[in-house]
Amino acid sequence: MMAFCRKLLSPTDFLPLPLSVQNSLRCIELNSPFSPKGITGITTDLIKSYFDEGSIEEAHSLFDEMPHRDVIAWTAMITGYTSCDHHNRAWNMFSYMLRDGVKPNAFTVSSVLKGCKELKALSRGKLVHGLAIKIGTQGSSIYVDNALVNMYATCCDSMDNARLVFEDIVTKNAVSWTTLITGYTHRRDAYGGLQVFRQMFMEEGELSPFSFSIAISACASIGSSNLGKQVHAAVINHGFESNLPVMNSILDMYCRCRCASEAKQLFGEMTQKDTITWNTLIAGFETLDSKESLCIFLQMVAEGFSPNGFTFTSVIAACANLAVLYCGQQLHGEIIRRGFDNSLELSNALIDMYAKCGNVADSHKIFSQMSLTNLVSWTSMMIGYGAHGHGKEAVELFNEMVRSGIKPDKIVFMAVLSACSHAGLVDEGLRYFRLMTSYYNVAPDREIYGCVVDLLGRAGRVNEAYELIENMPFKPDESIWVALLGACRKHKQPTMGKLAALKVLDMKSNKAGTYVLLSNIYAAEGNWADFASLRKLMKSSKNKKEVGRSWIELKNQVYSFVVGDRYVSSNEEIYEVLKLLIRHMKDVGYVLDLDLDCFVHDLEDET
DNA sequence: GTAGGGTTAG
Numbered sequence: 001m002m003a004f005c006r007k008l009l010s011p012t013d014f015l016p017l018p019l020s021v022q023n024s025l026r027c028i029e030l031n032s033p034f035s036p037k038g039i040t041g042i043t044t045d046l047i048k049s050y051f052d053e054g055s056i057e058e059a060h061s062l063f064d065e066m067p068h069r070d071v072i073a074w075t076a077m078i079t080g081y082t083s084c085d086h087h088n089r090a091w092n093m094f095s096y097m098l099r100d101g102v103k104p105n106a107f108t109v110s111s112v113l114k115g116c117k118e119l120k121a122l123s124r125g126k127l128v129h130g131l132a133i134k135i136g137t138q139g140s141s142i143y144v145d146n147a148l149v150n151m152y153a154t155c156c157d158s159m160d161n162a163r164l165v166f167e168d169i170v171t172k173n174a175v176s177w178t179t180l181i182t183g184y185t186h187r188r189d190a191y192g193g194l195q196v197f198r199q200m201f202m203e204e205g206e207l208s209p210f211s212f213s214i215a216i217s218a219c220a221s222i223g224s225s226n227l228g229k230q231v232h233a234a235v236i237n238h239g240f241e242s243n244l245p246v247m248n249s250i251l252d253m254y255c256r257c258r259c260a261s262e263a264k265q266l267f268g269e270m271t272q273k274d275t276i277t278w279n280t281l282i283a284g285f286e287t288l289d290s291k292e293s294l295c296i297f298l299q300m301v302a303e304g305f306s307p308n309g310f311t312f313t314s315v316i317a318a319c320a321n322l323a324v325l326y327c328g329q330q331l332h333g334e335i336i337r338r339g340f341d342n343s344l345e346l347s348n349a350l351i352d353m354y355a356k357c358g359n360v361a362d363s364h365k366i367f368s369q370m371s372l373t374n375l376v377s378w379t380s381m382m383i384g385y386g387a388h389g390h391g392k393e394a395v396e397l398f399n400e401m402v403r404s405g406i407k408p409d410k411i412v413f414m415a416v417l418s419a420c421s422h423a424g425l426v427d428e429g430l431r432y433f434r435l436m437t438s439y440y441n442v443a444p445d446r447e448i449y450g451c452v453v454d455l456l457g458r459a460g461r462v463n464e465a466y467e468l469i470e471n472m473p474f475k476p477d478e479s480i481w482v483a484l485l486g487a488c489r490k491h492k493q494p495t496m497g498k499l500a501a502l503k504v505l506d507m508k509s510n511k512a513g514t515y516v517l518l519s520n521i522y523a524a525e526g527n528w529a530d531f532a533s534l535r536k537l538m539k540s541s542k543n544k545k546e547v548g549r550s551w552i553e554l555k556n557q558v559y560s561f562v563v564g565d566r567y568v569s570s571n572e573e574i575y576e577v578l579k580l581l582i583r584h585m586k587d588v589g590y591v592l593d594l595d596l597d598c599f600v601h602d603l604e605d606e607t
Numbered sequence: 608g609t610a611g612g613g614t615t616a617g
Contacts, residue, residue: 213613
């Protein structure tokens, strides 16, 4: 015992120790040897300090040396391990505690349940639930009840249990409500979450800003600005407008519901802003208007806010969307200067950016230099290869990924199938389509079938593509027929093309492009009666084909233009570059597809 | 001396 105290009080330990631990030791000095906490209490205090500083091993050895460990000390260890994401060590501590005959209290039970929740370990959670009933903590501690709801709401297939425990809570507090709403929302049942949110008002439950943020995030996840606006109004009515996380989630909701002007207005009216506010707007505009997203980024820096990894991930994605290589490279330099270049997510965004800017070699350079990769890194690299027609490299990368132990998901299969499709590796692609279910146990969905239709269609195997559509376990949607129609157009298959076009129009799709393609087919087969009636229909419905837009980056400025654009034509330098590009395309053997494209443009001019 | 819920990435 004396040796233990001497170790604790040794002045040589003071200097390298974290500040909070030093403070605890000073407290011992002040109180020792007649500390009111007792030596066990002071040591527990120290253990907590070590965990707070992330010094796990120090906390562990201190606990090992404790001559007497009470329930509070054990619980501090369990909580400490849980806070450092060492959930299995927390569970082991709990087992040792029970083995030592120490009776857990409500603090212990709620901490252990949190660990079960993090591990999504339902069976362990159920054991603890049983124990909680046995020792009488369920129903007597709101912390235990809420932790049970949280554990069941997070584990798979146990939402009913979460609901049962929740309904049994006599005095539900704000945490109980928020936990249940979060449970539904995080398992992608936004309507379920919003229903509980509504129930909370009806039962006059305790309101808190937390429940408002999660309800808003539920509205965002279903893209309902209508519901989002209602919750926004409730936020104002209940005086939560001054809560920054709530306002940030409303901003995110407007962005994700594609309400750009509402988002901009709210942002302008917000009196308080933090990095998350800026990042939310920048990330939101990355998909809504990438150029604007870059402008907001400049504004953020000008106003003295420090961009972080999230910020750079969004602006790099914006550069990818705009295909502005020079801008992306400058930002990459800034990322390295600021030391964010070892971020996994950011490296993934850079792989995508370089590939979309036509520089797949630099994508690979980033990919190969990454110390840590995940499924997204491999997928981004495969998408990059696929888009550049390097199907073989994409397939090799897929095999390498599987060898490295990463389990493929649906999206990586889409990347491989698309890469095979663009490189004409039809049989290779079909092999992966088969392996997907038979070997990798990934269920193909409608989008995967769309990829396979595209794979067959691009190669001109339109009949096989049609057969696949007819036999797939889903009702074909518009995009699948559009893919087949595109293939028929490319391979000049008017009969199948007519069928696909009629299917698209059957789906009440008012896509003018489909009308144009169908009328082209009628014209080509000399069916002038149908051609004329379709053109009449197009004129009456005022359908206009969305204009195809191209862009060119010149001297750090992006110019966007459409066919016959006078603005671009008047800029001599751009015109010269375009002429150069066309000459280069002809030199490498590209033949302009004039017959159909001119027809489309003629029609556009007329409508 | 030990316990809880929310907002930003293929």
